[in-house]
Amino acid sequence: MRRLTVLLSVVGLLAMALPASAAHDTNPSERVRSYRYSLDGVANNSNAAGWARLKALPNGKIQVKVHVEGVAPNLPHAQHLHGIEDGSGTFVAGACPTISNDGDLGRPVDGLVDTVEGILQYGSVRVSLTTSGDTSGASALAVERFPVADEWGVLDYSRTFTPSDSRIWRDLGALEVVVHGVDLNGNGGYDFGFGPSSLTDQFPLEATIPAVCGGPGN
DSSP states (O other), X not given: OHHHHHHHHHHHHHHHHHHHHHHHHHSOOOOOEEEEEEEEEOTTTOOOEXXXXXXEOTTSOEEEEEEEESSOTTSBOOEEEEEEEOTTSOEEOOOOOOGGGTTGGGOOOSSOOOHHHHXXXXXXXXXXXXXXXXXXXXXXXXXXXXXXXOTTSEEEEEEEEOOSSHHHHHXXXXXXXXXXXXXXXXXXXXXXXXXXXXXXXXXXXXXXXXXXXXXXXX
């Protein structure tokens, strides 16, 4: 009788374990997708360089880390994930602009590559890499919420958040990382010596011009 009781107990335990095992086998956990890019200076007298790491987490969030050296010290640097959208609503790999893009989209040929001139290469702003609050394209010029480089011109950024557009998580590996802001005249601030930004007259060109860029197309 005791042997029968023990046998029934073992069978019962196996029966409880089997469904859980089968469920695990047919529903594996989603893996983290990770992308690492070198960030190189754009043709704007920028000697800056660094790297960026993008991760698509299983919970629908993304994690972005950026490290750049050689950017304008003690100044904020707008930074974004840019993306080119195809006809089906999918983001496809772009590229970083070069001096050959100077004058694109009707902009003046001035030996610099401004933000608008780069759009054909890296696409529109899809994510604003702010330090707090909104991360959508609506915050593209939220200067007060972008990271500030230290006195040595080193910028470090890390944030995990849920993007406002779910396609960002899906197509994260197709987006370009762009960090903006170059002190072209070296006077320690962003001024209008080189004119207004190609995006708005409210900001100087220096504040929005691309400094470094990197992504899957580079």
